[in-house]
Structure formats: structure tokens, C-alpha cells
Amino acid sequence: MKRFIISALILFLSASQIPVTAQEVDEATAIRRKAMMKIMPRSFGMTIQIMGNGMTLNSNFIENGDEKDFQLYTGVTDEQYQEFSDFMLGTREVVREQMRPLMAQIAEENDPDKLAELVDAWQTATLQLIANAETKAAEILTPAQIAKFREFDLHMNQQMQQTGLPFFNFESYAALDLTPEQEKRLHEIRDGFRKEQMAQMEDFSKLMPKPGEKPDPKRMQEMRKKQQELGEKGKKLYARMKAKVLTILTKEQTAKLEKILQKTPDCMTSMLKRRTLPPPQIDEKKYDAWKESWKPGDPIPEEYRQHEKARRSAFPR
Numbered sequence: 001m002k003r004f005i006i007s008a009l010i011l012f013l014s015a016s017q018i019p020v021t022a023q024e025v026d027e028a029t030a031i032r033r034k035a036m037m038k039i040m041p042r043s044f045g046m047t048i049q050i051m052g053n054g055m056t057l058n059s060n061f062i063e064n065g066d067e068k069d070f071q072l073y074t075g076v077t078d079e080q081y082q083e084f085s086d087f088m089l090g091t092r093e094v095v096r097e098q099m100r101p102l103m104a105q106i107a108e109e110n111d112p113d114k115l116a117e118l119v120d121a122w123q124t125a126t127l128q129l130i131a132n133a134e135t136k137a138a139e140i141l142t143p144a145q146i147a148k149f150r151e152f153d154l155h156m157n158q159q160m161q162q163t164g165l166p167f168f169n170f171e172s173y174a175a176l177d178l179t180p181e182q183e184k185r186l187h188e189i190r191d192g193f194r195k196e197q198m199a200q201m202e203d204f205s206k207l208m209p210k211p212g213e214k215p216d217p218k219r220m221q222e223m224r225k226k227q228q229e230l231g232e233k234g235k236k237l238y239a240r241m242k243a244k245v246l247t248i249l250t251k252e253q254t255a256k257l258e259k260i261l262q263k264t265p266d267c268m269t270s271m272l273k274r275r276t277l278p279p280p281q282i283d284e285k286k287y288d289a290w291k292e293s294w295k296p297g298d299p300i301p302e303e304y305r306q307h308e309k310a311r312r313s314a315f316p317r
Contacts, residue, residue: 034107039119046123056156056169057141057149058133062088063271070267074148080140087136091129098125150175151260155268158261161238168193168241175260176253185248193241200230200237 064070065081102122109115138146153172160168170190178186246254282303290301 031104031107035103038106038109038115039122043119043123046127055130055134056153056171057137057146058084058130060149060152061137061141064267067267067270069265069270070152073265073267074152075145076141084137084140088133091132095129098129147175152265152268154257154260155264157238157242158264159268159272161235161242168197168238170245173245173249173257176249176256178253182248186245189241189244189248193237196237200233 061076061081061084065076065084066078070076071078071081099122102118102125106115106118106122109118141149150172153169154175157169157172168190170186173186174183249257
């Protein structure tokens, strides 16, 4: 869980700079890494927005949809998972066309104002892609399955509390059949806490190294210390958020919530275990070249499938 959650939510970036030749692999990797070093400190607000607005159907679908224990928990079928996977693969060219030039510009831009504009454009494009995937996931899933996805999110909220990361999925409470008035009050609570969430993450981002900077042991020590401080603050923030949310629930809804959270589902436990495992060791250049040439319907070597799963990547599954 302590792997930075942004990597689980920005679903499409791994396909945005995939080249053909070995030389292009090196160049594209360097561009992507350089760009992400500039994007990461400025993208915490986007992550908070994604989580706060409950845009997690797609990420749960991608990461867990083909896992048997998750299918048993939610009722998702292999056919539904395949349909969603096909949709995600179909977005590949759109992603490449939008993100490739944008990432290259961000990597080379040093003017603060122009860089801010480019990162804003990147965030807008990324949010739209995620929103499109969210819409597609909602079309494929039944209302009952969506409710189980939201129950899964309730358990994820608890995991966030344990890590202290200030990301909180307010839409997970849809599993409790909220009334329109309750939904309105829930969104008011969400908006009230968003500034506090942003302040915590921006405080941490100030310590992040700038592109090209060599690792500084003193700064790394400060970052670890700040991470611990933010973890404790995050736990308190989560507790206050949850307490406020509980005030808008009925006794019946509170009882339902307690029942849902009484036992961590097996699929949550297995997912968290998978996340602690490093991706299988492979030849990255051969892998990237294969990834470029792959087309829907082509076989996927098992080592590559597991590599993608370990990275929780959207392409290819």
C-alpha cells in the first residue's frame, strides 16, 4: 500500500511513450521519467480529486477484474472483464497521440508559468481519459456489481487510514444507499476537507527533488521524517472525516457499514499481498519493443502478463 497511489490511478501513461527501436526505448524512457519528475509535485490535487469523486471503478476493474476471488466477491464475469480490457486497449492510440507530445514538452520546459500550463493540460487530458474509462466501467457493470465495488472501496478507505495517506473515497458510501440529501451533505463534507488534504500533500511535495538533482541524503532523511509526520496527520484527518460522515447516516446505514467492515474480504487481502511483490525481472527493452508490436488478439507471454499485473498497468492485459 505504501507504493505511491498515483501509479495506480494514472492508468494510461505507460502507453504514452512506447517506441519501436532500442534507441527509441532509451530516449522515450528518459523523456517520460524527466516529465514525471516535474508532474508529480504538481499532481496531488488531481489524485485527491480522483479519489474524492470516487473515480475508482476503472482502476479496481483493471487491477482485480480477472482475479477469481474478486469475481466471487463482486459477481464480475470473465466476459465483462474482457469487454473492459478491449475498451482500454482501444484507447491506446488516443493516449499516445495526446500524451506523447505533451510529455516531451513538459520534459524540456523550465519556465515555471509555461510548465504550469503544460502540467494543467496533462492533468485535464488524464482526468478525461480516466472519466471515459469510469463511464465505460459503469456501463458494463450491473448496479449490484457497482455496489460491491463501492463496498470494496469502503475497505480501501480503511487501508488508507492505516497508511496515513490523505486520500479518501467519499463515493464509497454509495454502498449504503444514500438519499439525495445525504449525497449533497456528503459532497459538502468532501469539499470542506479537500483544502486540508491538498495542504498536506503540497507540504510534502516541497521536499521532492527537482529534475536532474542528485540524491541528497539530508533531504531524503527530511522526506522520511515528513512522511511519518504526514502519516500521523493523515490518520487524524481520516478519523475526523469519517466522524463527520457518520453524522449524516441513519442507524440502519451505520449498522450496514459496520457489518461491511467487520471482515476484510479475501480479495482485498490478496490484492494487498500482490502489491508487495516486485514485478518479475525481465528485459525491459525487449518488453517495450514487444509491447509496441502487440495487437489485440495476439498471445501475451505469461511473464509479461504478470509484469503488467504487478505494475497495475492498463496495457496490455
